[in-house]
Amino acid sequence: MLSEKSGPLGPEELAGYQRDGFVVRHSVLSQQECATWVAQVARAQGTALASIDLGAHEGEPVVGYTLDDNRFFDLAHITVQLEHDDLSGAVRVIEPIQDLIPAFNALIDDARLTAPMQQLVRDTSLSLWTAKLNVKSARSGSGFAWHQDAPYWTHDSDHVARLPNVMVLFEEATLENGCLRIIRGSHDRGLLPGCEDGRQLQGFYTHPQAFSTADEVALAAPAGSLIFFDPFCVHGSGPNLTDRGRSAVILTYQPGGYPTLKSRVLRPVVS
Numbered sequence: 001m002l003s004e005k006s007g008p009l010g011p012e013e014l015a016g017y018q019r020d021g022f023v024v025r026h027s028v029l030s031q032q033e034c035a036t037w038v039a040q041v042a043r044a045q046g047t048a049l050a051s052i053d054l055g056a057h058e059g060e061p062v063v064g065y066t067l068d069d070n071r072f073f074d075l076a077h078i079t080v081q082l083e084h085d086d087l088s089g090a091v092r093v094i095e096p097i098q099d100l101i102p103a104f105n106a107l108i109d110d111a112r113l114t115a116p117m118q119q120l121v122r123d124t125s126l127s128l129w130t131a132k133l134n135v136k137s138a139r140s141g142s143g144f145a146w147h148q149d150a151p152y153w154t155h156d157s158d159h160v161a162r163l164p165n166v167m168v169l170f171e172e173a174t175l176e177n178g179c180l181r182i183i184r185g186s187h188d189r190g191l192l193p194g195c196e197d198g199r200q201l202q203g204f205y206t207h208p209q210a211f212s213t214a215d216e217v218a219l220a221a222p223a224g225s226l227i228f229f230d231p232f233c234v235h236g237s238g239p240n241l242t243d244r245g246r247s248a249v250i251l252t253y254q255p256g257g258y259p260t261l262k263s264r265v266l267r268p269v270v271s
């Protein structure tokens, strides 16, 4: 389901979201806005790497650890993940991004995101659940294995079905640079079984026999596009094989009055 509109979702868009588990709005942010966000992404990477080099963030020690050979650093409650195989130490993920780079707060409250989110959360009052920057640098950006988000969140939220995501593309997403892929209709199947392959995080990756890649939809879209998707959707993406970045943020909303995932501080959404 594709659309270029902003404002609340129309009946066809809502029906598409309910049927498929996602809806895409093309080019909602302008090229100029996207360029500004790409500059903020570079700032975020630099800030995170500087804290890791220093071994401290806001006076607290940075804690590093490895899970399934992936390198993570905790800057207080902010998790930074580096690219697995990249000796340059490129940043892969920063969560929650607005607590490292406050400029991202403006996006969280942007009516182009919050009007549809009020419908998907089914509440006019919203609060933020989490905000994750996924960088996918040129050539070194790795893919994300098939997973649902809901299993990551069931221990911290009693309303996981009301945690819809919106992925905001700051740069064009293509098949070659690792656009988001969703298994159409998988959101209707509840919590699916996890992998049993010995990885530390095995249970968080959806078992390959629990869904069919014949239902896969690759969501290539221009910079500035928004992809709204259900927390139970099986989704993932491939690596970035191109010479250009594929940065995006995934914002997850919830009903008003609940604390965020990582800091457990309430972040009301001003809409």
Ligand SMILES: O=C(O)CCC(=O)C(=O)O
Pocket (backbone or CB within 6 Å): 132, 134, 144, 149, 178, 179, 180, 235, 236, 237, 238, 248, 250
């Ligand atoms: O950035 C991507 O391509 C996918 C990210 C993703 O699936 C996630 O962060 O849960």
